[in-house]
Amino acid sequence: MPALRKFHLTALLVCLPLSVCGALAQTPPQLPAQTAILTAIPNAIPDAPLAHSPEGKQSLLPSAQDPATSPAHNTPSATDNSAGTPQTYNLHAQYTLTGTGYPSFAARYTNPAYSVYGTRSSLPTQGQARETQSLDLYFGYRLGSTAEFHVDTLFWQGFGLNNTYGIADFPNGEAFKVGVRYPHFSLARFFVRKTIALGGDKDDRSVEDDLLTLRGKQDTNRITITLGRFNVKDIFDNNQYSNDPREQFMNWALMANAAFDYPADALGFTTGIAIEANRPHWTLRYGWFQMSKYRNQFTAEGRYLTLPTEPLGGDGKIFEDWGMVTELEHRHNLNKHPGAVRLLVYDDRANMGSYKAAVALANDPATLAVWGTPAKFLASANGVTGGIDSTHALRNTWGLGLNIDQEITQSIGVFSRIGRNSGQNESFEFTDSNWTATFGTSIKGETWKHPDDVIGAAFITSGISKANQAYLAAGGIGILTGDGALNYGPEKNVELYYDHQFSKYFHGTLDYQFVDDPAYNKDRGPIPAIFALRLHYER
Numbered sequence: 001m002p003a004l005r006k007f008h009l010t011a012l013l014v015c016l017p018l019s020v021c022g023a024l025a026q027t028p029p030q031l032p033a034q035t036a037i038l039t040a041i042p043n044a045i046p047d048a049p050l051a052h053s054p055e056g057k058q059s060l061l062p063s064a065q066d067p068a069t070s071p072a073h074n075t076p077s078a079t080d081n082s083a084g085t086p087q088t089y090n091l092h093a094q095y096t097l098t099g100t101g102y103p104s105f106a107a108r109y110t111n112p113a114y115s116v117y118g119t120r121s122s123l124p125t126q127g128q129a130r131e132t133q134s135l136d137l138y139f140g141y142r143l144g145s146t147a148e149f150h151v152d153t154l155f156w157q158g159f160g161l162n163n164t165y166g167i168a169d170f171p172n173g174e175a176f177k178v179g180v181r182y183p184h185f186s187l188a189r190f191f192v193r194k195t196i197a198l199g200g201d202k203d204d205r206s207v208e209d210d211l212l213t214l215r216g217k218q219d220t221n222r223i224t225i226t227l228g229r230f231n232v233k234d235i236f237d238n239n240q241y242s243n244d245p246r247e248q249f250m251n252w253a254l255m256a257n258a259a260f261d262y263p264a265d266a267l268g269f270t271t272g273i274a275i276e277a278n279r280p281h282w283t284l285r286y287g288w289f290q291m292s293k294y295r296n297q298f299t300a301e302g303r304y305l306t307l308p309t310e311p312l313g314g315d316g317k318i319f320e321d322w323g324m325v326t327e328l329e330h331r332h333n334l335n336k337h338p339g340a341v342r343l344l345v346y347d348d349r350a351n352m353g354s355y356k357a358a359v360a361l362a363n364d365p366a367t368l369a370v371w372g373t374p375a376k377f378l379a380s381a382n383g384v385t386g387g388i389d390s391t392h393a394l395r396n397t398w399g400l401g402l403n404i405d406q407e408i409t410q411s412i413g414v415f416s417r418i419g420r421n422s423g424q425n426e427s428f429e430f431t432d433s434n435w436t437a438t439f440g441t442s443i444k445g446e447t448w449k450h451p452d453d454v455i456g457a458a459f460i461t462s463g464i465s466k467a468n469q470a471y472l473a474a475g476g477i478g479i480l481t482g483d484g485a486l487n488y489g490p491e492k493n494v495e496l497y498y499d500h501q502f503s504k505y506f507h508g509t510l511d512y513q514f515v516d517d518p519a520y521n522k523d524r525g526p527i528p529a530i531f532a533l534r535l536h537y538e539r
Contacts, residue, residue: 085215086142086145086214086215086216086217087140087142087209087214087215087216088141088142088214089139089140089141089142089214090138090139090140090209090214090215091137091138091139092137092138092210092211092538092539093135093136093137093138093538093539094134094135094136094138094211094246094536094537094538095133095134095135095536095537095538096132096133096134096174096246096534096535096536096537097131097132097133097534097535097536098131098132098133098158098172098174098175098250098532098533098534098535099129099130099131099532099533099534100129100130100131100132100160100161100171100172100175100530100531100532101127101128101129101130101161101530101531101532102127102128102129102161102527102529102530102531103127103528103529104125104126104127105125105127105525105526105527105528106125106525107122107125107523107524107525108523108524109483109485109523109524110122110124110125110483110524111483111484111485121162121165121166121477121480121481121482121483121519122162122165122166122483122484122524123161123162123165123166123167123518123519123524123527124162128161128162130158130159130160130161130175131158131159132156132157132158132159132160132172132174132175132176132179133156133157133158133174134154134155134156134157134174135154135155135156136152136153136154136155136188136211137152137153138150138151138152138211138212139151140212140213140214141214142214142216143192146194146195146196146197147192147193147194147195148192148193148213148214149190149191149192149193150189150190150191150193150212151187151189151190152187152188152189152190152211152212153185153186153187153188154185154186154187154188154267155183155184155185156176156180156183156184156186156267157180157181157182157183157184158175158179158180159175159179159180160172160175160176160177160179161175161530163177163179164176164177164179164480165480165481166480166481166518166519167480167491167493167515167518167519167527168258168431168432168433168462168464168478168480168481168491168518168519168520169251169252169253169258169431169433169436169460169462169491169493169515170251170252170431170480171250171251171252171493171495171513171515171530171532172245172250172532173245173246173249173250173251173252173254173255174245174246174250174534176266176267176268177266177296177479177480178266178267184306184307184308185306185307186267186269186302186305186306186307187229187301187305187306188229188231188267188268188269189212189228189229189230189231189234189269190228190229191226191227191228191229191230192226192227192228193224193225193226193227194224194225194226194227195218195219195222195223195224195225196222196223196224196225197218197219197221197222198219198221198222198223199219199221200221204217204218204219205217205218205219205220211538212234220278220279220280221278221279221280222278223275223276223277223278224275224276224278225273225274225275225276226273226274226276227272227273228271229269229270229271229301230269230270230272231264231268231269232262232263232264232270232272232287232289232323232325233255233256233262233268235274235276235285235287236262236274236285236287236325236327236344237256237257237260237262237327237342237344237401237403237417238342238403239403239405239415239417240340240405240413240415241405241413241414241415241440241441241442241456242254242255242405242415242417242438242440242442242456242458243255246534246536246538247499247507247509247536248442248454248456248497248499249440249456249458249495249497250495250497250509250511250513250532250534251458251460251493251495251513252430252431253417253431253433253436253438253460253462253493254417254438254440254458254460254495256430257344257401257403257417257418257419257436258419258430258431258433258436258438258460258462259399259401259419259420259421259433259434259435259436259462260344260346260399260401260419260421260430261346261348261397261399261421261427261428261429261430261431262289262323262325262346262429262430263289263290263291263292263322263323263348263429264292264429264430265292265297265298265299265301265302265313266292266296266297266298266302266310267298267306269299269301270289270290270291270292270299270323271289271290271299271301271315272287272288272289272290272323273287273288273289274286274287274288275287281330281331281332282328282329282330282331283328283329283331284326284327284328284329285325285326285327285328285329286324286325286326287323287324287325287326288322288323288324289322289323289324289325290315290316290318290321290322290323291315291316291321291322291323291348291349291350291428291429292313292314292315292316292350292428292429293313293314293315293316293321293351294312294314294351294383294384295352295353295383295389295426295427295428295429295479296383296428296429296479297310297312297313297383297384298310298312298313298314299313299314299315300313300314300315301313312384316350316351320349320394321349321350321351321394322348322349322350323346323347323348323349323350323429324346324347324348325344325345325346326344326345326346327342327343327344327345328342328343329341329342330342334406337406337407337408337409337410338407339404339405339406339407340404340405340406341402341403341404342401342402342403342404343400343401343402343403344400344401344402344403344419345398345399345400345401346398346399346401347396347397347398348396348397348398348428348429349394349395349396350394350395350428351392351393351394351395352392352393352394352395352397352425352426352428353381353387353388353389353390353391353392353425353426354388354391354393354395354424354425354426355388355424355425355426355465355467355468355470355471355476356424356467356470356471357391358378358387358388358390358391358426358471358476359374359378359470359471359474359476361377361390361391362374362375362377362378362387362474362475362476363474373475374474374475375474375475375484375485376475377475378471378474378475378476378477379475379476379477379482379484381476381477387476387477388426388471388476395424395425396422396425397421397422397423397424397425397428398421398422399419399420399421399422400419400420400421401417401418401419402416402417402418402419403416403417404416404417410444410446411443411444411445411446411447412441412442412443412444413441413442414439414440414441414442415438415439415440415441415442416437416438416439416440417436417437417438418436418437418438419433419435419436419437420434420435420436421434421435422434422465423435423464423465423467423468424465424467426478427478427479430479431479431480432464432468432478432479432480432481432519433462433463433464434463434464434465434468435462435463435464435465436460436461436462436463437460437461437462438458438459438460438461439458439459440456440457440458440459440495441456441457441458442454442455442456443455443456450500450501452501453498453499453500453501454497454498454499455496455497455498455499456495456496456497456498456499457494457495457496458494458495459492459493459494460491460492460493460494460495461490461491461492461493462490462491463490463491463520464488464520469486469488469520472486472488472520473485473486473488480519481519481520482519483519483521483523483524485523486520486521487521487522487523488520488521488522489516489517489520489521489522490517490520491515491516491517491518491519491520492515492516492517493513493514493515493516494513494514495511495512495513496511496512496513497509497510497511497512498510505537505538505539506535506536506537507534507535507536507537508533508534508535508536509532509533509534509535509536510531510532510533511531511532511533511534512529512530512531512532513529513530513532514526514527514528514529514530515527515530
């Protein structure tokens with residue numbers, strides 16, 4: 001551990017001057033300003049206590065595109081576009097409205113202590129409907145020929161089903177775990193991106209204007225440094241066909257590897273630095289990020305950059321609590337069809353609770369004398385005190401992920417994510433999964449003369465470790481799971497969607513999901529149908 005901390009310190013000391021001083025020292029070129037105003041929706045959510053959502057953890061990358069062209073700052077463009085005049089600044093916006101609901105389903109039991117206020121697992125069996133909406137306003141500005149500054153202001157409102165509890169691979173990627181009845185505001189992203197050209201390439205490659213990128217040109221052989229507040233998913237674990245819950249699949253496990261407990265606050269953002277080394281056929285990425293002080297809650301920025309403010313927001317100690325991510329991506333062509341393979345490794349260090357220690361403490365005679373049963377003690381956890389939070393100590397959780405996308409024809413692509421983590425400590429930032437596997441396909445509508453429409457189909461299976469199973473069986477609660485007891489079975493999900501482009505900027509999506517053994521519990525479900533309607537505008 002001391003060696004790792006020295007490495008992090010060295011990386012910061014070397015890269016901060018490169019990314020900040022080098023960027024700010026340059027004068028913006030006198031180029032014609034180009035403005036594009038976009039509108040699309042952030043994320044919607046139901047009423048929930050301070051918890052945390054992925055989709056905050058949502059990637060804002062183009063959907064179902066050639067791996068060689070998206071995202072622009074991660075992967076070189078496949079073609080040179082000399083007509084693309086570099087932008088001095090850009091403006092974009094997005095708005096997303098999602099309505100989700102399900103009919104009644106069967107369950108052998110529902111523990112009232114976990115569902116009376118809708119704040120913990122046990123998804124209500126009588127059916128429910130909820131809506132979420134989000135609005136992002138983006139501003140990018142060029143700080144010279146090789147650096148950019150970007151800001152994203154997020155407005156969100158709404159609630160996920162059951163306040164985003166009860167299904168580990170949650171069906172709505174636009175549902176934060178901090179549901180609100182009235183619109184809230186957050187300065188979600190503000191970062192500097194510095195690009196260092198390494199030369200050796202015949203032609204500069206074009207970079208298209210998008211939500212988090214200015215149009216311009218860059219060397220294929222380059223180092224890219226991103227410093228500031230952003231979403232880890234902006235850079236890591238991207239997939240061309242299964243990445244963006246605002247336009248593609250909606251399930252959390254299809255927008256990110258469910259076993260990747262990536263650093264993020266309750267909205268999905270954190271502060272850190274990412275370094276990318278890019279070559280024509282591969283990219284190596286490394287990131288170092290701040291972990292939130294308390295499980296699944298806000299970082300310190302929540303006290304100042306969120307309205308209303310979050311008084312419990314806080315960071316762990318900067319060189320003791322951290323998340324590190326490394327990813328190697330290889331791009332290739334199979335029979336002239338592009339594809340990519342990405343191998344990801346991560347290590348989180350934070351003030352985490354231990355599943356085994358929590359169960360042992362719950363069965364301690366002194367604990368039982370106060371609480372009466374282990375389940376009552378374990379259910380008292382709120383992310384700060386009680387239950388598993390009483391076992392907090394600096395601990396590490398590490399994991400691996402494999403991410404593949406491959407074009408089969410110009411209209412059909414396939415993808416998969418497989419992941420696993422150590423599974424001994426509580427899930428801290430994303431969702432309650434210790435292993436996962438997803439497989440799916442994405443089909444464009446050329447055949448039925450709607451080339452911008454997309455049909456998607458995917459299968460998900462996820463599970464938890466033996467230690468996590470024992471914890472939930474004793475009455476423990478996780479980020480999204482915990483019914484007071486457990487008859488364990490891996491959770492299985494199927495998602496189908498049809499996305500129709502009404503105009504250049506406006507999309508509508510019909511989505512269907514089936515969930516078996518929700519929250520890893522054979523005594524509940526299956527949930528035969530979760531329906532969703534999504535409207536998305538982006539310009």
